[in-house]
Amino acid sequence: xxxxxxxxxxxxxxxxxxxxxxxxxxxxxxxxxxxxxxxxxxxxxxxxxxxxxxxxxxxxxxxxxxxxxxxxxxxxxxxxxxxxxxxxxxxxxxxxxxxxxxxxxxxxxxxxxxxxxxxxxxxxxxxxxxxxxxxxxxxxxxxxxxxxxxxxxxxxxxxxxxxxxxxxxxxxxxxxxxxxxxxxxxxxxxxxxxxxxxxxxxxxxxxxxxxxxxxxxxxxxxxxxxxxxxxxxxxxxxxxxxxxxxxxxxxxxxxxxxxxxxxxxxxxxxxxxxxxxxxxxxxxxxxxxxxxxxxxxxxxxxxxxxxxxxxxxxxxxxxxxxxxxxxxxxxxxxxxxxxxxxxxxxxxxxxxxxxxxxxxxxxxxxxxxxxxxxxxxxxxxxxxxxxxxxxxxxxxxxxxxxxxxxxxxxxxxxxxxxxxxxxxxxxxxxxxxxxxxxxxxxxxxxxxxxxxxxxxxxxxxxxxxxxxxxxxxxxx
Amino acid sequence: xxxxxxxxxxxxxxxxxxxxxxxxxxxxxxxxxxxxxxxxxxxxxxxxxxxxxxxxxxxxxxxxxxxxxxxxxxxxxxxxxxxxxxxxxxxxxxxxxxxxxxxxxxxxxxxxxxxxxxxxxxxxxxxxxxxxxxxxxxxxxxxxxxxxxxxxxxxxxxxxxxxxxxxxxxxxxxxxxxxxxxxxxxxxxxxxxxxxxxxxxxxxxxxxxxxxxxxxxxxxxxxxxxxxxxxxxxxxxxxxxxxxxxxxxxxxxxxxxxxxxxxxxxxxxxxxxxxxxxxxxxxxxxxxxxxxxxxxxxxxxxxxxxxxxxxxxxxxxxxxxxxxxxxxxxxxxxxxxxxxxxxxxxxxxxxxxxxxxxxxxxxxxxxxxxxxxxxxxxxxxxxxxxxxxxxxxxxxxxxxxxxxxxxxxxxxxxxxxxxxxxxxxxxxxxxxxxxxxxxxxxxxxxxxxxxxxxxxxxxxxxxxxxxxxxxxxxxxxxxxxxx
Numbered sequence: 001x002x003x004x005x006x007x008x009x010x011x012x013x014x015x016x017x018x019x020x021x022x023x024x025x026x027x028x029x030x031x032x033x034x035x036x037x038x039x040x041x042x043x044x045x046x047x048x049x050x051x052x053x054x055x056x057x058x059x060x061x062x063x064x065x066x067x068x069x070x071x072x073x074x075x076x077x078x079x080x081x082x083x084x085x086x087x088x089x090x091x092x093x094x095x096x097x098x099x100x101x102x103x104x105x106x107x108x109x110x111x112x113x114x115x116x117x118x119x120x121x122x123x124x125x126x127x128x129x130x131x132x133x134x135x136x137x138x139x140x141x142x143x144x145x146x147x148x149x150x151x152x153x154x155x156x157x158x159x160x161x162x163x164x165x166x167x168x169x170x171x172x173x174x175x176x177x178x179x180x181x182x183x184x185x186x187x188x189x190x191x192x193x194x195x196x197x198x199x200x201x202x203x204x205x206x207x208x209x210x211x212x213x214x215x216x217x218x219x220x221x222x223x224x225x226x227x228x229x230x231x232x233x234x235x236x237x238x239x240x241x242x243x244x245x246x247x248x249x250x251x252x253x254x255x256x257x258x259x260x261x262x263x264x265x266x267x268x269x270x271x272x273x274x275x276x277x278x279x280x281x282x283x284x285x286x287x288x289x290x291x292x293x294x295x296x297x298x299x300x301x302x303x304x305x306x307x308x309x310x311x312x313x314x315x316x317x318x319x320x321x322x323x324x325x326x327x328x329x330x331x332x333x334x335x336x337x338x339x340x341x342x343x344x345x346x347x348x349x350x351x352x353x354x355x356x357x358x359x360x361x362x363x364x365x366x367x368x369x370x371x372x373x374x375x376x377x378x379x380x381x382x383x384x385x386x387x388x389x390x391x392x393x394x395x396x397x398x399x400x401x402x403x404x405x406x407x408x409x410x411x412x413x414x415x416x417x418x419x420x421x422x423x424x425x426x427x428x429x430x431x432x433x434x435x436x437x438x439x440x441x442x443x444x445x446x447x448x449x450x451x452x453x454x455x456x457x458x459x460x461x462x463x464x465x466x467x468x469x470x471x472x473x474x475x476x
Numbered sequence: 477x478x479x480x481x482x483x484x485x486x487x488x489x490x491x492x493x494x495x496x497x498x499x500x501x502x503x504x505x506x507x508x509x510x511x512x513x514x515x516x517x518x519x520x521x522x523x524x525x526x527x528x529x530x531x532x533x534x535x536x537x538x539x540x541x542x543x544x545x546x547x548x549x550x551x552x553x554x555x556x557x558x559x560x561x562x563x564x565x566x567x568x569x570x571x572x573x574x575x576x577x578x579x580x581x582x583x584x585x586x587x588x589x590x591x592x593x594x595x596x597x598x599x600x601x602x603x604x605x606x607x608x609x610x611x612x613x614x615x616x617x618x619x620x621x622x623x624x625x626x627x628x629x630x631x632x633x634x635x636x637x638x639x640x641x642x643x644x645x646x647x648x649x650x651x652x653x654x655x656x657x658x659x660x661x662x663x664x665x666x667x668x669x670x671x672x673x674x675x676x677x678x679x680x681x682x683x684x685x686x687x688x689x690x691x692x693x694x695x696x697x698x699x700x701x702x703x704x705x706x707x708x709x710x711x712x713x714x715x716x717x718x719x720x721x722x723x724x725x726x727x728x729x730x731x732x733x734x735x736x737x738x739x740x741x742x743x744x745x746x747x748x749x750x751x752x753x754x755x756x757x758x759x760x761x762x763x764x765x766x767x768x769x770x771x772x773x774x775x776x777x778x779x780x781x782x783x784x785x786x787x788x789x790x791x792x793x794x795x796x797x798x799x800x801x802x803x804x805x806x807x808x809x810x811x812x813x814x815x816x817x818x819x820x821x822x823x824x825x826x827x828x829x830x831x832x833x834x835x836x837x838x839x840x841x842x843x844x845x846x847x848x849x850x851x852x853x854x855x856x857x858x859x860x861x862x863x864x865x866x867x868x869x870x871x872x873x874x875x876x877x878x879x880x881x882x883x884x885x886x887x888x889x890x891x892x893x894x895x896x897x898x899x900x901x902x903x904x905x906x907x908x909x910x911x912x913x914x915x916x917x918x919x920x921x922x923x924x925x926x927x928x929x930x931x932x933x934x935x936x937x938x939x940x941x942x943x944x945x946x947x948x949x950x951x952x953x954x955x956x957x958x959x
Contacts, residue, residue, distance in 0.1 A: 007486035008643065008662045010653070014479035053775045053808045061806070137702075137801040141783045144776050156772040157808065159638055161655050164480055174482070176640045176655055177768035178674060178813075183480045195657060223616075226705060226802065227747060267706055267798040286656035290635040293525045294623045301565075301620040318747045319616040320703075324533070324806030326525050326636065331657075 015174060017183045021045045021153070023422045024186035025415075026160035026173055029057020030408045031392030032192030033143055034082050034415020035422075038447070039190075040150040042423030047184055048147065049158040049175050052325060055143040057194065059408050060136040061325035063222035063273070067408050068121045071130035072359035072371045073464075075105020079358065079409045081416050081449040082146075087132050089142045095135035097264040103128045107465070119264055124361040125368065126469050133264045163189060163198045163388075170202060170388045188387050188422040188432060192415060195284050196332035196394035204382040204390075205335040207398070208282065214403050218277035219289070220327025221296020224320040225304060230262070230269040233313025247311055256303035271320070274303065276327075283331040293326050329393075330406060336396030337433070338378035345400060348460040350452040351376035353437045355417035355444060357452055358405050368462040373405055374452065377437060380418050386431050389418035413449070420444055487653060489662045491632070493517045495904045496652050496665035498639035501529020502890045503874030504671030505622050506554045506897025507904070511669070512631035514905030514925065519663055520626055521637040521654050524807060527622035529673065531890050532615040533807035535701035535752070537743060539891045540595045542570075543609035544841040544853035547577020551840065553931040554898050555891045558621065559611050567617035569744050571596050576609045583607050591741045592752060598843045601850040608843060614744055641680040642668055648868035648913075649681050667904040667914055668870050671897060674765055674813030675876035683864040684817040689881040691762050695812025695888065696881075698763040698771065699756035700778030703742050704786060705802040707749050712795030726792055735785035750802065755781050756809070765810040775808050811875075812888065818878025819860035819915060826855065827883065832934045833858035835919040837899035839932055844886045855887065856934065859922060860915075862900050868913045873900035895931070902926055 023039040025032045028050030036048040048055075058064040067087065071077045077084075090096035099115050099122050106112070106128045115122035121131040147154050158177040163170045164185070172185035191198045199206050210217045237244045248258030263271035278295065280288045300322050307314040338351075345360070348370060356375040360367045379396040380389050390396070391414040393406035421440050425432040445451050495511040497504045500522030508520035520527075530536040539559065543549040562568040569591065575583045584605045587596035595610040626633050636656055643651035643662060651664035670677040678685045689696045716723050727737040742752035755778050763770050782801055789796040820833075827848050838857040842849045861878040862871050872878070873896045875888035902925050907914040927933050 006489050008489050008651070008664070010485055010487045010662075012484040013482050015482050017478040017480060020478075053771075053806070054779075054804070135800075137804055138783070140804065141779050144779060148776075154772055154776070155768055156775050158768050158772075159655055161660065172480070176638060178676065178766050178771060179768040180679060181640065185480070197657065200659060265800075267800050270706065284657040286634055286637055286658040289525075289657060290633060290637075293635050294627070294633070297526070297616075297620040297623055301617060305565075316746060316748070318614070318744075321803050322526070322616060322619065324525070 015181050015183050017185055019047060019153070020185045021047045022186060022426050023047070023188045023190060023419070024049070024173055024184045025190045025192055026198065027057070027192035027194060027392065028055040028154070029192060029194055029392065030059055030411035031194070031415040032190070033146070034412040035190045035192055035389070035391045035419035036152045037082055037146055037150045038416045038419030039422045040152045042420050042443070044423035044426055047153045047155065047186070049155045049160045049173070049184070051159040053156050054140040055147070056136070056139050057325065058327065059134065060140050061323065062220070062327045063136060063224065063321070063323040064220070064327060064408070065134045065136050065273070066121055066131060067134060068131035069129065069359050069361050069407065070132070070409055071104045073105060073125050073127055073361065073368070074371070077104070077130060078372060078450050079356070079413055081413065081444070081447055083409045083412045084448060085146070086139070086142060087134070090134055090138060093138050094266050095138040096132050098132040099128050099130060104130045120261060126467055129361060135265050160193065161197070163202045165202055168384060168386050170385050173198070187426055188389065190389045190391050190418050190422065191394065192392045194328060194392045194394065196334060196390060199332050199334065199394070202382070202385055202388065204384060206332040206394070207335060208332055210330060210399055212279060214399060216330035216403050216406065217279060218329055219280050219283060219292045220276050220278065220329070221293065221300065221322060222276065222327055223274050223300045223322040224271055225260070225274065225307070225317050226271045226320045227317045228270050228272050229313040229315070233311070236312040250310070251303060251306045254302055254306045255299065256306040257299055274300070283328045289326055297322055330402055332394050333398070333402055334382055334390050334394055334396045336379055336390065337381040337383055338376045339396050339398065340375070340379050340401040341398040342400040345373070346370050347374070348458045350374040350454045350458070352454050353377040354451060354454055355440065356413035357450060358410055358413070360404065362404055364467060368464070368467065375413070377417065377421065377440065380414055381433060386433060389422065389432065391415040391418035416447065416449060417444060420447065487660055487662045489664055491519055492664040493519050494665060494908045495667050495669060495901070496521070496663050497669045497671055497901070498652055498677055499523070499529070499671035499673060499874070500527040501671060501673055501874060502531055502893035503673070503897035504669070505626060506894040507669045507671055507873040507901035508626050508631040509554060509629040510898045510901030510929065511905045512629040514902050516905035516908055518631040519634065519665070520631050521634045521639050521663070523638040525635050526619040527626065528615065528618050530807065530809065531613065532619045533805060534809050535615060535703065535803070535805035536809065536890065537613045537615045538592050538595050538610060539613060540610040540889060541608065541841045541843050542611065542891060543576050544843060545577065545598050545600055545606040545608050546853065547608065548853070549609055550854050550932055551891045551895060553895060553926070553929060555894045556930065558625070561621045561625070562613055562617060565617050566746065567614035567744070568611050570611040571607050571609060575607045578607045579604050591743060591745060594740060601847065612744060639672065639676070642677045642870070644681060649677070649870040652677070666869065666908050669873050669900050669904060670870060670876065671873040673810060673874050673876065675816060675872065677870065678814055678816060681867050681870055683867045683870060685814045686817060687766065687814045689762055689812055693812070693881055693885045694756070695885045696762045697756055697759055697811060698765060698774040699754055699809035699811065700775060700782070700805055701809055702753050702755065702782045702804040703750055703802045704739070704753065704789070704799050705750040707751055707799045708795040709741070709749060712793065715794040730785065730788045733784055733788060734781060735788050736781050753782065753785065765813040771808055779804060812881070812884055813876060815876050815884055816872045816878050817865050818872070819863045819865055820858045821878045821880065822857070822861055822883045823880040824882045828852055832856050832936060834936060835859040835922070836933055836936070837922065837926060838892070838895035839934065840887055840892055840895065842886070857887070857895070859899060859903060859919060862896055862903070863915045868915070871900040871904055871914050873897035898929065898931060899926060902929070
């Protein structure tokens with residue numbers, strides 16, 4: 001066999017073209033959903049390929065069933081568009097839980113306390129926060145419906161692995177499936193793999209360093225436990241906080257996991273949710289993914305053993321599910337046409353090409369001074385490829401920006417902008433880098449995306465009360 | 477056909493080992509464990525983040541047909557090792573030993589009403605129901621135990637790694653390309669075991685195979701299992717018993733709406749209020765597990781069916797007021813795919829001959845083939861069913877074993893695949909030790925080794941060609957009937 005040291009020669013071949021289309025989106029997580037729906041609704045013939053059998057990525061398969069940080073500290077909703085549509089469709093099925101609209105941004109201590117107790121995600125900066133806990137299974141169906149209505153051609157169980165490059169142009173992608181290796185050719189390619197899986201093959205400049213103490217440095221193995229006697233558990237926790245905390249510590253010592261969150265969804269009182277952090281060397285290293293996956297399952301098993309024996313309310317509890325997708329938080333980050341960096345975390349002036357606004361809620365006093373983060377269109381564009389978008393957490397950002405702004409609603413917003421821009425560029429017959437930004441912003445606004453007035457000079461100073469609560473790092 | 481040219485290139489070799497097992501379902505897990513235990517340097521690669529395939533990710537959490545209807549157990553080996561491990565965690569349930577084979581109405585009714593009870597009872601020729609040995613398992617605990625067993629055996633494991641193509645040299649398979657978040661890489665090995673379920677490796681290997689399947693067969697369709705929980709079963713049962721006509725009317729209405737009316741009591745006893753929906757429905761045409769567009773279509777349709785069912789039951793059926801869909805299966809339920817053309821192909825006639833092959837590597841209870849099952853309560857599986865006719869360096873472990881669609885339908889389920897895997901893994905390791913191709917190994921050495929591992933095999937004293945003499949056959953069946 002022709003082996004060259006640690007390499008083996010793979011022969012040239014002709015790979016079957018399954019389809020030709022306008023826009024191909026690789027990855028059906030939040031970024032890919034936003035991208036595919038927006039591209040198709042704006043008239044592009046769109047194909048979405050997804051590795052698993054469901055859409056939603058971390059929001060469904062990762063059991064990260066939380067869409068947080070939708071309103072800023074004043075309670076003004078800043079992320080809407082396709083994210084809000086997803087939530088509205090869940091609400092119509094009674095499959096979502098969130099603070100009431102009239103409470104968003106409220107500083108009322110009792111209210112904040114009430115919501116915080118209900119979910120850790122419902123309070124930020126001493127205020128009630130707009131975050132939605134979602135039903136993963138119903139979400140999978142809703143997302144399928146949204147694709148079908150928009151006319152997206154979805155291919156599930158298909159792993160998009162490589163771009164087909166021709167100099168500065170990306171002609172399509174190769175994917176693997178039970179039908180074998182095939183190609184999809186497209187005029188615009190959108191990388192929504194979360195990890196920028198297409199970058200290495202397209203020579204797209206990226207960074208991968210993540211300091212160990214950052215949230216995004218960790219993998220997660222989320223799992224659900226059902227059969228919990230909710231009332232018994234809550235009574236015990238409320239009346240014996242010290243004992244409860246002691247038990248949580250002992251659960252960790254036992255090799256399990258202390259600390260969990262309640263499901264909060266209608267009729268799902270018996271379900272609790274365990275979220276976790278596993279340090280690792282790299283989230284694109286398959287050996288590390290394997291190691292953490294095995295460790296996570298072991299810990300889930302120990303957790304259920306310990307809780308059943310020791311924690312009131314868990315006597316009949318059982319492990320329903322460990323996440324079908326390993327919880328990844330960050331890996332490759334593009335260095336694109338505009339690179340969002342630490343200095344942008346204190347910039348209150350929107351970019352001329354702003355395509356999304358993200359509430360800044362997790363950085364304590366720094367957040368008070370910088371209530372919103374603005375995302376320029378250019379942060380979705382690589383420098384070296386002319387028809388390629390990055391619409392996922394691999395957007396152009398340094399580790400500081402990435403640590404706070406790579407969550408589910410953020411990725412949907414990247415996707416909505418990229419998908420809309422793709423379709424507009426194609427119908428205008430211009431390259432995506434030359435798309436009319438004002439027209440794009442107008443179209444996004446029409447789709448319900450809140451955008452700032454980019455012409456106005458901003459002179460912002462926080463004038464509210466000083467923070468009482470300590471800022472904390474959220475677990476998502 | 478339009479194509480794109482992919483240039484030649486160098487792919488990084490991640491490992492060079494003895495045995496590479498592609499696919500971590502029941503067949504692959506058993507292959508990796510037994511190859512490693514038999515001394516081969518082994519790697520198992522699995523597409524998903526968990527092992528167990530249909531048994532875990534497919535939510536097909538049932539190991540059926542471990543015994544025949546007389547209660548005689550045929551499947552032991554790794555299946556029993558696994559069940560014993562689960563037992564320690566209270567993570568499996570099954571009919572008591574004393575009840576297996578029983579036709580006692582009380583026992584039969586009890587098990588019919590137990591979780592996944594349908595799998596515990598089968599009829600004999602006279603129509604009399606008997607309890608048999610099948611085991612329900614907890615998929616989550618199973619995932620953790622399988623990790624432990626594979627790693628404990630000394631095999632390496634790569635999850636989230638999709639083995640896509642074999643690397644061939646002359647007429648032999650000598651490695652596999654796989655995709656992962658680390659990019660395309662290769663693993664070289666002396667023997668590759670295809671445990672993908674669908675014979676995904678056959679294509680690039682040039683191994684002759686068959687994918688035809690009569691549309692009437694279970695194996696012709698895809699399915700998606702889901703669990704509905706928070707069901708008040710007592711209320712539901714009472715409603716069904718007291719208003720059977722109303723219930724039937726409602727279910728007819730549900731079917732009209734595109735829902736799915738059939739469910740089993742789900743998972744384990746200590747996991748109450750849960751129903752198990754196996755939304756397999758006869759399709760006008762075969763749904764081909766090798767066609768990614770059909771996989772997509774069925775996945776989407778089945779999910780829709782789950783929601784229609786959920787909404788309807790919740791609204792109209794007593795007991796479902798607070799129900800919710802707890803889980804749809806992370807892996808789409810595939811039941812049959814490519815089947816290798818092996819050195820021996822099991823066909824319908826083999827179910828009626830009681831042939832004890834010289835290279836028998838498993839004996840499997842035959843419970844689901846009507847009259848034939850009653851007359852021939854078990855089937856011997858020859859090693860040659862796992863050996864491709866035309867390609868070296870390749871073994872098949874799992875439902876892609878060499879069989880006609882009739883045989884495949886009945887003998888391709890979880891414990892069977894474990895048995896094929898145990899044999900394939902052992903054979904691969906022995907072939908490497910002996911320095912021969914897998915097809916050339918000494919059958920007796922393989923059988924002896926399997927028996928040492930606790931696999932139940934008939935004793936073959938003397939043999940004529942590849943087939944044991946009639947005396948030997950008679951002896952074996954005499955012996956086990958008397959047990």
